[in-house]
Amino acid sequence: MAFLDNSGDIILDAVLTDLGRQRMAEGKFTITKYAFGDDEINYGLYNKNHPSGSAYYDLEILQTPIMEAFVYSGAGINYGLASYTNTNLLYLPVIKQNQLNTVATRLVSSVYYLAANSETANALGSDTQVSGIAGSGELGQTTKFLVSAATTQQVILVEAGLDTSDLVADSSNRSTYIVANNLLDSTFNVYFDNRFIANALTPTATSVFSNTSGNVKEVSISLSTSTGTSQASGMTNFSVASARGIPDTVYYVSGEGNVQSAIAGPRGSCTALNFTVYSGLDATSTGTTDSKYTLYGKTGVAADTLFPGSTSGYTYDYIDTDVLIQGTTTNVAYYATIRILRRAS
Numbered sequence: 001m002a003f004l005d006n007s008g009d010i011i012l013d014a015v016l017t018d019l020g021r022q023r024m025a026e027g028k029f030t031i032t033k034y035a036f037g038d039d040e041i042n043y044g045l046y047n048k049n050h051p052s053g054s055a056y057y058d059l060e061i062l063q064t065p066i067m068e069a070f071v072y073s074g075a076g077i078n079y080g081l082a083s084y085t086n087t088n089l090l091y092l093p094v095i096k097q098n099q100l101n102t103v104a105t106r107l108v109s110s111v112y113y114l115a116a117n118s119e120t121a122n123a124l125g126s127d128t129q130v131s132g133i134a135g136s137g138e139l140g141q142t143t144k145f146l147v148s149a150a151t152t153q154q155v156i157l158v159e160a161g162l163d164t165s166d167l168v169a170d171s172s173n174r175s176t177y178i179v180a181n182n183l184l185d186s187t188f189n190v191y192f193d194n195r196f197i198a199n200a201l202t203p204t205a206t207s208v209f210s211n212t213s214g215n216v217k218e219v220s221i222s223l224s225t226s227t228g229t230s231q232a233s234g235m236t237n238f239s240v241a242s243a244r245g246i247p248d249t250v251y252y253v254s255g256e257g258n259v260q261s262a263i264a265g266p267r268g269s270c271t272a273l274n275f276t277v278y279s280g281l282d283a284t285s286t287g288t289t290d291s292k293y294t295l296y297g298k299t300g301v302a303a304d305t306l307f308p309g310s311t312s313g314y315t316y317d318y319i320d321t322d323v324l325i326q327g328t329t330t331n332v333a334y335y336a337t338i339r340i341l342r343r344a345s
Contacts, residue, residue, distance in 0.1 A: 015069040036081045040066050082331040086181055091162045091265070093183050095325065095332040098157040098262040098270065103221050105154035106144045111320065112156055113145035114275060116282040116342040121147045123314050123343045127307040145341075149276040151201060151223040156274070158334050159248055160185050160327050161267035169252040173266040184268045185327030186245045193321045194228060194239040195292065196281060196340055201274040202226040202243035209246045209270050215253040217260055221246070221272045243325070245269035271325070277340050281319070285343045293317040293342070300344055315344045 016024065023029040041064060050056040084092075098104050105112055108128075115121035128144050147153055162183075167173045178184050190200045201223035210218040228239025248267035250260050261267055280290040293299050297319030303310040306318075318341045326333040 013069045038081060040064055089181060089183075091164055091167065091177060093160050093178070093185075093268060093327070093330045093332050094163045094263075095158055095160045095327060095334045096163065096262040097334065097336075098159050100260055100262060101157060101217070101219055103155055103219060103272070104157035105146050108144055111337045111339045114277065114338050114340050115145055115147045116277045116340055117148060117284060119284050120316075120341055120343040121145070123303075123312065123316075124341065127303050127310045127312050127314065146274050146338075148274075148282055149201070150274055154274075155221060155223065155272035156325075156336060157221075157270060157272050158325055159261060159263050159267055159270040160245075160330065160332055161248060161261075161263035161269075162265040163263050164265040167265040169250070169258075169261065169263070169266050171249070171251055174249075174251075174268065177266055178268045183330055184245075185329045185332070186269065187328045188243040188245055188271045189324075189326045189328055190226070190241045190243050190273060191235060191238050191324040191326070192228065192241070192275065193237050193323075194278070195237050196278050196296070196319055196321045197323075197338075198276045198278045199225050199227045200241040200243065201276065202241065203246050203272050205244065207244070207246045207272065210249040211251065211253070211260055213253065215256040215259065219260075223272065223274055225276070242328075243271045243273060245271055245327075273323075273325070275323075275338065281340060281342065283342065285345055289317060289342075289344065293319060297340075317342045317344045 016029075020029060041061060043061065045060040045064070046058055047060070048054075048057050050059070082092075097107070099106050113124065113128075115124050124145050145154065146156070161169075162177060167177060190202070192200060204222045204224050206220070207222060208218055208220045212218060226241040226243060228241045230240060246269060248261070248263075248270045250267055252258075258264070278292075281292060283290060289299060297317065299317045300315045301318065303312045303314040303316065306316060318339050320337055320339050323336045323338055324333060325336065
């Protein structure tokens with residue numbers, strides 16, 4: 001890998017992949033579409049206080065060295081730029097995790113816990129409770145983690161919408177600013193590492209995410225298996241599955257606080273996810289430890305190391321893996337780190 005000097009002008013740096021060269025040799029090479037990305041850019045370098053004035057605010061960004069073109073197709077754009085045909089958009093959507101609802105699993109030190117089997121789930125239930133990680137009361141004991149293949153328990157819940165207090169989150173603004181502008185994600189792509197995750201569990205058609213005129217929650221989420229349908233383009237070892245977008249009809253109620261949505265303004269859709277771990281990673285404590293835990297994770301970690309205060313004496317194997325959730329219409333994306341845990345002893 002090398003970088004190109006960007007202190008001057010770079011018109012175009014392009015190479016053909018193996019497939020591209022094959023197409024050219026066959027006389028069938030045709031460019032039909034293209035995409036832009038900003039993988040190299042650190043927007044934190046924008047300096048609106050530059051002493052030389054506004055012309056220099058973005059100078060460091062514009063002169064950031066860029067990576068040369070890759071021959072390997074799997075090293076393409078990781079952070080693609082979205083394209084919107086409507087140039088009059090005042091607000092663009094974002095995707096955010098929701099941890100306000102009882103169905104939503106909570107982050108623990110920036111990761112989501114995924115119990116590989118029911119034995120592990122029972123162990124985590126006691127260990128997280130003792131360490132003060134798990135919730136109590138309405139949140140219950142298992143709100144901090146997912147359970148492999150479970151269809152009616154905790155989920156990773158994300159919402160897409162306009163996260164601004166400038167617009168009231170009512171039905172009219174949802175229609176005007178989201179639906180009418182084609183900013184509604186009716187489906188989401190879920191990318192996961194197929195070495196560790198067998199498939200994704202996604203919302204069924206009966207799932208509901210709404211509220212009443214009295215601001216009472218109307219949430220009912222059930223999941224079904226959505227097998228990864230293909231190898232994700234440019235993402236080695238990753239498969240992609242499709243997840244239904246649940247209409248996010250949580251509306252502002254006059255005089256009431258926002259107790260259900262993570263989005264400040266009009267909401268478009270949400271989705272909910274769980275996962276089934278790869279066969280072998282779900283072995284019980286009396287089974288064989290899969291070699292992947294040794295190769296890609298950690299083994300035999302004491303419970304009190306993961307959960308300070310625990311006295312259970314359990315040990316755990318675990319692997320951390322990333323999941324990407326991306327709206328198919330808006331391309332808004334959310335990255336989640338999943339920690340697959342298995343009770344080892």
